Amino acid sequence: MSVESYISTLALPGNAPSLNGTYLEDIIDGYRTSDVSGRDSLDSEINEITIDTQDGSRYKNKRYTPKEITVKYYITCDSPENVHNSARELRGFLDQNRSLIRVIFNDDPDVYYEAIVSSITMEKIVNNSSLSGSYVLRCLTPYAYSVEEFVVESEEVDGHVVLTADYGGTSPAQPILEATLPGPTGYVGFINDSGKLIQVGDPDEEDRTSAASKTKQVLNKSFKNNNTTGFTLNSRGAADTTAEGDTKASREGLTVNSLGSNSSIWHGPSLVADIPTDPGEEIVDCAAYITYIVGILQGNIKCNGGVTLALVGYYPVAPGEAKTYFNVATISVWKRSASSDQGAAAIWINNKQVWFKTFKMGTLNTTYGGVVIHSE
Secondary structure: OOHHHHHHHOOOOOOOEEEOOEEHHHHOOOEEEEEEEOOOOOOEEEEEEOOOOOOOOEEEEEEEOOEEEEEEEEEEOOOHHHHHHHHHHHHHHHHHOOOOEEEEEOOEEEEEEEEEEEEEEEEEEOOOOEEEEEEEEEEOOOOOEEOOOOOOOEEEEOOEEEEOOOOOOOOOOOOOOOOOOOOOOOEEEEEOOOOOEEEEEOOOOOOOOOOOOOOEEEEEEEOHHHOOOOOEEOOOOOOOOEEOOEEEEOOOOEEEEEOOOOOOOOEEOOEEEEOOOOOOOOOOOOEEEEEOOEOOOOOOOOOOEEEEEEEEEEOOOOOOOOOOEEEEEEEEEEEOOOOOOEEEEEEEEOOEEEEEEEEEOOOOOOOEOEEEEEEO
16 A cells, blocks of 8 residues: 555544645645644734823724634655655645635634635655645634524514524624515614614604505606706706706707806706606605706806706695705716816715715816606
8 A cells, every 4th residue: 555545544633624625635645734833823913002201001902913824734655756746736726725715624613714825835854755844824814703604583572673692702793684674664773782783774764654666767858959848947946056047959958048147156047847756646755856057157168167966855745834855866067166177076865975076177068968767
């Protein structure tokens, strides 16, 4: 029996690691894990604050640093040629894993590490018929994770849904929170026993008594040939603007005909349309309108100007009561300076700016082809 065959009959070492489900003892002739170090180590980095006039320092925070697990091995074969072949196969297998691999040790199959092979060393000994060496598994997160996912079932306690997560770990976990809801839901909150809150949605959203319909197209308007049917001219304008002037047809669609005579910086024509709803359908969120605003400061090629597409809503009110409007979503593109080509664009959702970008732009394009609106 060859040396390689004999080694293959030996029981797998307890400290042998499997790499993405593969033990090297099973695929490399003559390979054997001899020692593993660093599995249970945990090094931390302490951040301190030093004040010149005070002795010592003050504690700021602490974090665990990546750890390295060193695996030592040997390869023993009948001939130097076989040793070289096994060494090449070992290097090829370890080097092909260029991404994080799952490492599970034979004597601790319930947990795994996520690591990358950071170094490989080899040294020939005993007349070139045996070789020893090591490779290093660098764990960027130094924890051992449970192989089996821990699923928490909910229970109702005093009218509240309670999730009790006692996973038996030694470090704080980052659970995946999932909720299967019976229908449209605007707000979900998770509160732990320390009073900390994970909030998804808008807690100020009014409760609904009926489910909203699925997404549907409620407005699809082309402005070709100055077709503004269904829109009213200058009935409302964006904040801090004067809605005046009118529009005209262009090859692409709709453009500005006149801007009016107001001396304010932002003025120009606006078009407003109500978002229609089906007869008898409850207005769940809001009624809304679309408006275009064009503002001109100077009548030359370096004018200031802007174009806004706004979805503005109001809650239903009793007859005769004033409507309180609120911003649902707005997209604006505008020229920032009359003396430069600096432009900007921004998106607002629920009165909060969620995106902003500056860029160079030429003369302001005031032509609009149409608008499509969907609702849920």
